[in-house]
Amino acid sequence: MNDIAIVGGGAGGLILASKLAKEMGDELRNGRISITIFDGSQNHEFQPGYLGVAFRGSRPSRMQRSLTQLIYPGVKLVHENCSVIDIENRYVITEKSVNRYNFDTIVVATGCLTDPGQIPGLSEANHDFHTNASKSAELYERMSRVKSGKIVVGIAGLPYKCPPSPNEGAFMADEFFAKRKMREKVEITFVTPYLRAYPAEPISEVITPMYEDRNIDIVTGFNLDYVDPQKKEILSLEGDSLEYDELILVPPHRTVDVVKKSDFVDKYGWVITDKRDMHIKDYDYAFSIGDNTNIPISKAGVEAHLQAITVASNIIEDYKGGTDKYLFTGRMQCSMETGYHQATFVVGTYERPVEKKFPSTINYVEKKFMERIYWSSLKGGYEWLFRMHFGDDYIQKISQIKPPRQISRPETQK
Ligand SMILES: Cc1cc2nc3c(=O)[nH]c(=O)nc-3n(C[C@H](O)[C@H](O)[C@H](O)COP(=O)(O)OP(=O)(O)OC[C@H]3O[C@@H](n4cnc5c(N)ncnc54)[C@H](O)[C@@H]3O)c2cc1C
Known part of the structure; x- marks a missing residue:
């Protein structure tokens, strides 16, 4: 046996x-x-679908299936x-x-799992599209209420799953506001601890001009130290700071x-x-x-x-x-x-x-x-x-x- x-x-x-x-x-x-x-867990979630939930309003239920349905015949499930x-x-x-x-x-x-507690102030101030489908739907609700302001998208800490997803968040935020014909009313900034837009240079070379074309600022080398939710500011270990109206960072994972x-x-x-x-x-x-x-x-x-x-x-x-x-x-x-x-x-x-x-x-x-x-x-x-x-x-x-x-x-x- x-x-x-x-x-x-x-x-x-x-x-x-x-x-x-x-x-x-x-x-x-x-x-x-x-x-x-x-x-x-009752449901398995299709995690790549969280981006569609957060930035395109896809229904969270489309990203879920009951775990019992996904078990191959003959395999036991201890639930x-x-x-x-x-x-x-x-x-x-x-x-x-x-x-x-x-x-x-x-x-x-x-x-x-996402672990926002590693960074002071992050849990309180941030809305992410990595935790689960329902949190991603909350982000969509917030995005839908934005009339103008500063949107900061990016990476709060390492490691995290799906390395391209923070960049996808920035590009999809741009598309979200452009489709609503209000792109010029929001400033979008992509913030990353890496020294370029994407850690792998060949991809960074491909996407950096796209950030310029879409008028998305990139702040590199920003290692998030803490968030000040009262002042709506993020502060880095390097001593830099950035103001935000909406904070959409991928938390570090554990x-x-x-x-x-x-x-x-x-x-x-x-x-x-x-x-x-x-x-x-x-x-x-x-x-x-x-x-x-x-x-x-x-x-x-x-x-x-x-x-x-x-x-x-x-x-x-x-x-x-x-x-x-x-x-x-x-x-x-x-x-x-x-x-x-x-x-x-x-x-x-x-x-x-x-x-x-x-x-x-x-x-x-x-x-x-x-x-x-x-x-x-x-x-x-x-x-x-x-x-x-x-x-x-x-x-x-x-x-x-x-x-x-x-x-x-x-x-x-x-
Ligand atoms: C926004 C986003 C976009 C993504 N896009 C892509 C993409 O485009 N392409 C790609 O390849 N990947 C993508 N991913 C990553 C991908 O979804 C994960 O890497 C993948 O699901 C990892 O599989 P896993 O089996 O390791 O973990 P999971 O699929 O997360 O499964 C872990 C399982 O362990 C269970 N578990 C937890 N604790 C316990 C315990 N104590 N006892 C028993 N069970 C437990 C959980 O309930 C869960 O079912 C994305 C992820 C996110 C968040």
Whole structure:
């Protein structure tokens, strides 16, 4: 019996469970393996859709599906969050239970959360489009009431998920006010701790002229120290300040409590993960995927997806006694919507630096298509398309040579 526990039924956890269940259907039916997802949330949310909710008034319910609907047949759901993950002794405990759930293999996929409390004044003053769909809808309500003034959009602190999203926020705010024919009544400023508009230079070179064309100011090297909600001012560690009427910053993110307090994280609370096969340091039966890892690449759904496929492939291979090994290539592909039906993609791998890609309508259509197939992809749908799209970057397969069989000679031949 091989009990596989997946803590977190978000983008990564669901895709992983679906692939395992699809490819190990016989073993599941015969009870030789079990796959259990632990997750207390009622709904899974399509997080890239928060931008549409915040800046275009999309309904939050369009970005949500009940978690139970997304579970692949044969996969068990324990509809509770874990309060203890003990990898060493191979069990988890859920919040409402005193029982231990034992496992043979575990995958930690709990994502990450906005943590505005890290910066004084931020929770009080800020409205973001990263926390959830309903908070994004509140931002839309506020945006709709603006008549004029200073809008400050950007990054409050690192790390955060989906690196292009603050830039998307600035471009979509521009589009929002332009469509309402009141663009000249608002000043939009994009503020970032980085020294250019986007951390990867090729993309920065593409978007910096767009900020100029759209009359959006960029303030770089601004490491937010605190917010003064009374004076409506943000102040940086460097001693600079900026006034605002509406503050729309992406807060710094952190891991969830059960992970943060565990002994398999680095000093910042991120799971110490091998960047190629995704195992958790010191354990060959424990893995971490998605936003909770400490891998030094962007935290995004595409990465969670490809890491899930990597880990599932290795679990299947191991179980079936194969010798191939699958590795994550570091492939990232974050879309950056630049407004007016245009988008670009931030694409690269561990080996290949980010490419210079200009916004186009085709990219925008691709992004919209990905949104359409998102729910199905969580159940393993369209995997053939992802494999084709990512090509050699999908996952790397290393065929290992089987160790030579030990043939013992009969006594007489000695
Ligand atoms: C505004 C915005 C735009 C984005 N745009 C893009 C984009 O264009 N492209 C892209 O690739 N990515 C994008 N992303 C990022 C993407 O949505 C995430 O990176 C992705 O969802 C990460 O998957 P995950 O499985 O690691 O975490 P999640 O999908 O967040 O899932 C984590 C799960 O863990 C569960 N959980 C939490 N605590 C516990 C616990 N104690 N026990 C059990 N379960 C627990 C949660 O309930 C949740 O279901 C965007 C994100 C935002 C906010």
